[in-house]
Amino acid sequence: MPADPAPAPAEPAQPSQPVARVAVDVPLAHLDRPFDYRVTPEQDAEAVPGARVRVRFAGRLRDGFVLERAATTDTDRVLAPLHKVVSAEPVLTPETSALVRAVADHYAGTFVDVVRLAVPPRHAATEKAAAAREAARTDGEPETPWPAPRADPFAAYPDGAAYASALRAGRSPRALWQVTPSAAPVSDWAAGFAAAARACVEGGRGAVLLAPDQRDVARLEAACVAALGRSRVVALVAETGPAARYRAFLAAAHGRAQVVVGNRAAAYAPVRDLGLVALWDDGDDLWAEPRAPYPHTREVLALRARQSGAAALFASYGRTAELQAYVESGWLRPVAQARADVRHAAPRVRVGGDDDRALARDPAARAARVPHDVFTLVRAALPTGPVLVQVPRAGGRLALVCQDCREPVRCAFCSGPTALGEGSGATMTCRWCGRPQVDWECPVCGGHHVRSPVVGATRTAAELGRAFPGVPVLQSSGEGRLEGVGPTGAIVVATPGAEPPAEGGYAAAVLLDTTLLLLRPDLRASEEALRRWFAVVALVRGGADGGSVLAVGDSSGRALQALVRVDPAGFAVRELADRAEAHFPPAAKVVTVDGAAPVLQEYVGLVHEPPGTETLGPVPLPQREQLPGSDGEPLLRLTLRAPVRSGGALVRAAKEVAGVRSARKSDGAVRVRVDPVVLG
Structure with missing residues (x-):
């Protein structure tokens, strides 16, 4: 009697959410949006939100991240399937994705430009080891003991102890810690950050603590390890190499480390239940990202604190006009010693x-x-x-000064710095708006001669x-x-x-x-x-x-x-007032556009500035500055500035121009910066 035929293998069940919205790595501004792809039954378990995938886009295979899964799509076309799920590790969390989108919009950039800054490159061996470690974890693992409490310099400041108590209670205070400059223990900012992080972790939340350079990061890491123990702290810095950086990134994403310390690379760290973001010395120029869209870490953390509802702590010996603007708006509360204590400690x-x-x-x-x-x-x-x-x-290279009283020579129109051309009889011009300074007279002493010290x-x-x-x-x-x-x-x-x-x-x-x-x-x-x-x-x-x-x-x-x-606060108040009078950040929104003359001519014809926008330039940039694809052409700079209330509209206008030029495939490279750190 013939044997019964073997049963046919069961068909994989169709995904309940067969659509994956993917952020595709396409560096074109007019394509700065997610695209829908079909998830096959075999990919259903791995194509989770945050996973890395490969997709076919415009005939080429490109990398991407799954942003979300959905049951339906808005497009009428038949969806192409995901080509491959590179890794099921959800490295792009929903919180990080929202932050990347906010940063890109704030700086007239694209999602893919910012996500490169937020998510480190994959290191397969490290990811495999981390997955094995996660599989071996048990809920019954004993909790790491806490080190003995250490002195908290922040508690020596008015409201410092109350700030720590609020963190421990799960609240989200925002403070500007005005650290008294001194070699005394009361000025140990790293120990103060570590104490704040410990209070946050004791309250059941995580923290991101940032310092500008490797020396400060090492000091901060040592203070945090002493206050919280080694297992609760990781350092996320690019300088340690791809494997170590990715290992620290995954430790935060898996919840093994509650506190991440680092430099600007750690601003987007996927810390679970984020309760505190802290940054030391926001005036350091290392906080300005040198890659497009050139975000400043201070603003990234401010956006993150707003989105996540986390506490914020900015600390420094000085005070920038940007932090003073936060203070005057009520978003930050200053924490500083009384004048008598400052005179004693400093x-x-x-x-x-x-x-x-x-x-x-x-x-x-x-x-x-x-x-x-x-x-x-x-x-x-x-x-x-x-x-x-x-x-x-x-x-x-220094600005020109009055030969008699050494007062800096500023432009009579826009208050910008001036420069003198080469050769005898050269004309003195403004480096911001390009206007010649004819018959210049020093406003202090009345002199008419300048020099360069x-x-x-x-x-x-x-x-x-x-x-x-x-x-x-x-x-x-x-x-x-x-x-x-x-x-x-x-x-x-x-x-x-x-x-x-x-x-x-x-x-x-x-x-x-x-x-x-x-x-x-x-x-x-x-x-x-x-x-x-x-x-x-x-x-x-x-x-x-x-x-x-x-x-x-x-x-x-x-x-x-x-x-x-020793009065950084008083200086910042007057500096912010001067910026407001001269219409410069943070009292105004400034967008600089660098490119060759034909490119800027096209840009001016495309941009729809909001009412009240001023246009300065274009003026030539130093010959050493070049853009990829500029073919060695001389670069010019166009500066657009608008009142703060119109700042969002100005940034959107700049982003729209980038989209139009991208769709047109316009010739010539262009560099757009929003509120650049260097305006000179």
Whole structure:
């Protein structure tokens, strides 16, 4: 009798949600939207939201992310199937996807440009190991014990303890922590961040803590490990390599680590139940992403805090106009010590030649680059510890100044920096709007002659070595940066940003050539100079321990006055008011467009600016600046600025132009930046 035929294999069940909406890696602005694809029964289990896929688009295979699954589609065409599910690991969470979309819209960019910043490249071996580790986990694993509580510097500030209590209770306070600049423990921002993160984790939520460079990230990571334990903390930085970065990313996504520390690469970290985002020193230019659409990490975290309802903590020694705008709008609440406490904790700061007695001793104190006061301070401080001398980097291009009073030469129309052409009889023009400055007259002294000052930094160390024979003179700069110095007497000459910390703090510090930092052809020159000076003050022992700082410059300048008073808040208030008067960020929305002359001519014809928009330029850019696809053509810059209330409309208009040019396949590259950090 013949055997019964084998039963036919059962057909896979059809997916209940057969449509996958995919963000396809297509760098064209007019295609900045998700596309629908069909999920086959074999792909149903793996094509989860957030998974990496390969799809066929315009005849080519491209990468993409599944954003969501749906039961129906809006298109009438037959959907193409997903070509392949690369990985079932949901690396793009719904929260991250919403943040990427918000950042792209805020900066007139595209989703795929921002998602490259948010999700690190896949490392297959690391992903496989992480999946095996997740499969081996059990709910009964014992919880990692907490380290003993450590001192919280933030608690020494008014409302600091209340902030931590609110985090522990699951609330979401937003604060600007004005850290008093000093080498004293009360100014240990890393320990304060770690204490805030511990309070957040004790409340059942996670935290993202960011610092600008690798040295600060290492300091912050060490503080967090000491406060929370190794297993709760990961460092997410690109510098560690693709495997380590992806491992840290997955640890946060799987909930194994509740706290992520890092630099701007960690701003989008997929921390579960996010309760706190914190950022140190938002004025550092490292926070500005150098790749399109050039988002600033401060704004990314602000957008993320708004979307997720998380708490926010921004901290620094100085204060940017952007954070001051947040304070004045009520979005951030300042947390700072009382003036009496600041005077006690911070070193004593004074300006050379700022009193009659100093001038009587040294009549040239206000004109000399290194007045007698400097040698007196160094001589008195060396027996008790090292002395730091900050010298601006030599060779930088500086703005023009009045030859008589050294007042920066600004454009009479837009208040921009000026430049002088080559050769005799060259015309002085504005670097923002391009207008010639005819018959210029200094508004301070009435002078009509200008000059471009030059600083020499290397020579300073040799001069101090001759003045103090037998004393070690060390140098620290970007090319040869010292990691730290000992507590014994030595002179350390450093350029801005390369000042090494000293064991126990410096006994004194000297700020030379302060005027030169203020003359950078940049809207933020004064703000940046004060930020760098406060960074030096923070390395010096507190006033109660005899710490002292001497600045050499014009004591009537606003930035130096704020330095002497240790008053970053007062400076930020006036800086924001000046920005509002001059119509510059954050009191206005600015969009810069770089490209060749024909490209900008087309751009001007396409853009539909909102009412009240001003158009400046175009003006030529330095020849060293080039764009991919520009074929070496000279680049020009067009600047559009609008009131804050019209800022969103201006950004949308810029994005619409990008879409039109993309659809037209217009020739010529263009670079669009929204509220660029450098306006000069």
